[in-house]
Amino acid sequence: MTTADIIAVGSGHNGLVAAAYLAAAGKKVLVLERNAWFGGGVVTRELTRPGFRHDQHSMSHIFIQGNPLLTNDELRLKSRYGLEYIFPQVPMMSVFEDGTTLKLYRDPEKSAAEIAKYSRRDADAFRQVSRQAAAWLPMIASTLYSPPAPVGASNAMLDQSREGRELWRVIQMSTHDHLCELFEHEKVRMHFARVAGENLVSPDEKATAIGVYVFLGFLEAYGFGVARGGSGRLTDALIACIRDHGGEVLASAEVARIRVSNGRATGVETVDGRSFGARDAVIGAIHPHLLGQMIDGMDPTVRAAAEATHITDAACITVHAALDAPLQFRTSERVDAVMVEMLPTSYETLRRDFDELRYHRFTPYPLLGLGSLSQFDPSRVPPGKAILHLWDYVPYRRPDGRSWDEAKQEYADRMLAHLSKFVANIPGVVLERHVDSPVDMERTSPSFRRGDLHGIATSTYQSGAHRPTPDLGQYTIPGLDRFYLVGPFQHPGGGVFGAGRATAMTMFEALGLDFERQGRVK
Numbered sequence: 001m002t003t004a005d006i007i008a009v010g011s012g013h014n015g016l017v018a019a020a021y022l023a024a025a026g027k028k029v030l031v032l033e034r035n036a037w038f039g040g041g042v043v044t045r046e047l048t049r050p051g052f053r054h055d056q057h058s059m060s061h062i063f064i065q066g067n068p069l070l071t072n073d074e075l076r077l078k079s080r081y082g083l084e085y086i087f088p089q090v091p092m093m094s095v096f097e098d099g100t101t102l103k104l105y106r107d108p109e110k111s112a113a114e115i116a117k118y119s120r121r122d123a124d125a126f127r128q129v130s131r132q133a134a135a136w137l138p139m140i141a142s143t144l145y146s147p148p149a150p151v152g153a154s155n156a157m158l159d160q161s162r163e164g165r166e167l168w169r170v171i172q173m174s175t176h177d178h179l180c181e182l183f184e185h186e187k188v189r190m191h192f193a194r195v196a197g198e199n200l201v202s203p204d205e206k207a208t209a210i211g212v213y214v215f216l217g218f219l220e221a222y223g224f225g226v227a228r229g230g231s232g233r234l235t236d237a238l239i240a241c242i243r244d245h246g247g248e249v250l251a252s253a254e255v256a257r258i259r260v261s262n263g264r265a266t267g268v269e270t271v272d273g274r275s276f277g278a279r280d281a282v283i284g285a286i287h288p289h290l291l292g293q294m295i296d297g298m299d300p301t302v303r304a305a306a307e308a309t310h311i312t313d314a315a316c317i318t319v320h321a322a323l324d325a326p327l328q329f330r331t332s333e334r335v336d337a338v339m340v341e342m343l344p345t346s347y348e349t350l351r352r353d354f355d356e357l358r359y360h361r362f363t364p365y366p367l368l369g370l371g372s373l374s375q376f377d378p379s380r381v382p383p384g385k386a387i388l389h390l391w392d393y394v395p396y397r398r399p400d401g402r403s404w405d406e407a408k409q410e411y412a413d414r415m416l417a418h419l420s421k422f423v424a425n426i427p428g429v430v431l432e433r434h435v436d437s438p439v440d441m442e443r444t445s446p447s448f449r450r451g452d453l454h455g456i457a458t459s460t461y462q463s464g465a466h467r468p469t470p471d472l473g474q475y476t477i478p479g480l481d482r483f484y485l486v487g488p489f490q491h492p493g494g495g496v497f498g499a500g501r502a503t504a505m506t507m508f509e510a511l512g513l514d515f516e517r518q519g520r521v522k
């Protein structure tokens with residue numbers, strides 16, 4: 001049996017971040033990954049043709065930009081292990097079906113000028129939203145990269161000032177209700193409503209309005225990071241850091257079971273019968289629905305609550321395409337954003353689409369988003385060529401009873417046909433494509449269960465110290481010692497946050513290590 005101090009189940013970026021901090025502190029770390037490749041949702045692969053490097057899942061690294069992991073370069077991912085970001089000036093834009101556009105720049109005055117094309121009043125309101133987002137950002141960011149404070153204490157703190165109570169009011173509102181307070185023009189409302197959609201929730205969902213401020217605050221303060229060479233360069237840098245500190249990362253090693261002895265995690269067993277011992281602790285990127293199957297003797301109440309966590313109704317489907325040339329949009333404005341949303345002209349269409357998903361039906365109007373990051377990073381494609389990452393939302397279980405394996409190409413045809421209303425050289429410019437249905441998404445990482453790219457729904461009752469459940473919110477399982485959780489289903493949620501840092505902090509404390517002093521690469 002191979003033994004290490006720390007065994008990490010899964011090489012997603014969060015598991016790697018936690019493992020890398022422990023490796024930097026001198027622990028012998030072993031990471032086991034079920035796939036033949038590393039990175040989970042942070043991976044760049046030649047999915048179509050040689051020389052076309054596609055970000056299979058995450059493409060833009062937004063929220064990790066405020067993480068001390070990067071702001072202080074704690075693990076020297078940037079200065080020693082080759083991680084480099086490009087920050088385009090237009091992180092996000094909407095392209096409406098009538099050819100009009102709305103760009104959000106890092107510079108709020110430029111964004112206000114864009115919004116003024118539709119409404120001067122809305123441009124002024126936007127300036128106020130931007131100021132508010134900047135004011136709230138330090139407080140919000142301070143909660144994202146360390147273990148969450150208890151929910152009751154956080155609410156009590158907000159209740160102590162007028163500003164805190166206003167923040168609490170916004171936290172509880174639906175995006176739609178708040179946007180109607182702020183803006184008068186429906187395209188401006190729709191543009192910001194689509195932001196909630198990126199979190200796989202309807203703008204009409206209660207307790208989502210704060211997302212507008214979090215998104216805008218990060219967009220303006222940090223920009224949307226595009227990793228040079230591809231999203232997977234973050235994974236590469238983390239693995240280089242772990243190996244540099246004597247750790248190992250193994251592919252094609254699927255963990256079937258966590259070994260438990262006297263209430264303490266002592267190692268793991270793989271599906272092919274290998275056994276690995278952990279002297280100090282085990283880290284697991286294990287979805288709450290699967291925990292009970294992998295850990296014997298979990299408290300039945302804790303297990304039942306974990307298995308009852310709610311998954312969103314809006315599953316994700318993506319098309320990756322190798323393109324013969326860059327996209328030619330049917331717009332007079334240049335389309336030069338990291339994230340581009342293809343929107344209808346009526347806001348009601350978007351709201352009704354999300355209603356359909358709630359009933360597990362297809363959306364009448366595809367809600368396409370895309371990125372073509374070769375325009376910022378030509379190293380990802382052969383000279384003159386381009387890549388496309390296109391996504392839409394669908395029910396996990398098709399209402400017509402067909403399997404996604406059989407029907408996904410047909411759905412991709414629908415997506416591309418719709419895209420051709422916005423882009424003149426689609427579909428002719430597509431050389432080859434790769435389609436990931438919600439079922440494929442779940443196959444590439446069990447975190448993306450039922451195509452939920454955030455693991456479980458991002459709802460208030462599954463947030464903060466209550467994510468995924470009040471029992472599991474501190475990255476630990478009651479009654480099981482030396483086992484620690486990472487994943488998009490833990491605080492602060494889905495997205496490239498580098499949230500494994502918070503798991504590492506919890507582990508340092510339990511193992512008697514000093515995070516401030518030892519959790520750094522010198």
Ligand SMILES: Cc1cc2nc3c(=O)[nH]c(=O)nc-3n(C[C@H](O)[C@H](O)[C@H](O)COP(=O)(O)OP(=O)(O)OC[C@H]3O[C@@H](n4cnc5c(N)ncnc54)[C@H](O)[C@@H]3O)c2cc1C
Pocket residue numbers: 009010011012013014015032033034035038039040041042056057058059060061062063253254255256285286316318441444445446447448452453454486487488493494495496497
């Ligand atoms: C299509 C799509 C697009 C996205 N776009 C963005 C974006 O642009 N920006 C953004 O910030 N976020 C985006 N996300 C979300 C982001 O990718 C995820 O939230 C993030 O990657 C989660 O990281 P993680 O390390 O927590 O989990 P994962 O990346 O899911 O990693 C878990 C790893 O553990 C492995 N594993 C699980 N069980 C076992 C086992 N039993 N044995 C061995 N290995 C195991 C899995 O194979 C996987 O590699 C996107 C997600 C998807 C699906």
